[in-house]
Amino acid sequence: xxxxxxxxxxxxxxxxxxxxxxxxxxxxxxxxxxxxxxxxxxxxxxxxxxxxxxxxxxxxxxxxxxxxxxxxxxxxxxxxxxxxxxxxxxxxxxxxxxxxxxxxxxxxxxxxxxxxxxxxxxxxxxxxxxxxxxxxxxxxxxxx
Numbered sequence: 001x002x003x004x005x006x007x008x009x010x011x012x013x014x015x016x017x018x019x020x021x022x023x024x025x026x027x028x029x030x031x032x033x034x035x036x037x038x039x040x041x042x043x044x045x046x047x048x049x050x051x052x053x054x055x056x057x058x059x060x061x062x063x064x065x066x067x068x069x070x071x072x073x074x075x076x077x078x079x080x081x082x083x084x085x086x087x088x089x090x091x092x093x094x095x096x097x098x099x100x101x102x103x104x105x106x107x108x109x110x111x112x113x114x115x116x117x118x119x120x121x122x123x124x125x126x127x128x129x130x131x132x133x134x135x136x137x138x139x140x141x142x143x144x
Contacts, residue, residue, distance in 0.1 A: 025056070026062070034090075068088055084139065093132065100117065
């Protein structure tokens with residue numbers, strides 16, 4: 001997805017990513033969508049870090065505006081909305097995996113096993129494909 005760069009501070013690719021993802025909450029929202037298959041506002045609000053509802057609403061709006069998530073009616077309850085990662089949003093998966101590796105390499109006290117880290121390091125493409133397959137399965141389950 002090619003976003004309008006006119007409102008950005010520069011055309012630097014790092015700046016582009018930081019302006020969309022650079023606060024402490026946005027990547028945690030994406031993390032919960034990727035690894036915990038959370039899609040509704042209430043599911044995302046239950047993240048262990050304790051995000052305030054106004055911050056969550058703002059981050060979801062920004063992610064939607066950036067094309068990283070879509071917001072659609074819940075198939076089970078049309079009054080509710082569910083958020084789904086777009087293809088553009090799924091493009092963040094390799095970065096999330098690398099952040100997990102970096103964190104584990106530099107901090108022993110994180111909730112990820114050495115086995116998972118080894119798989120990400122040894123077979124990054126397979127790790128990403130497995131995560132995407134699980135996302136697809138979770139979306140199919142919710143649609144059924």
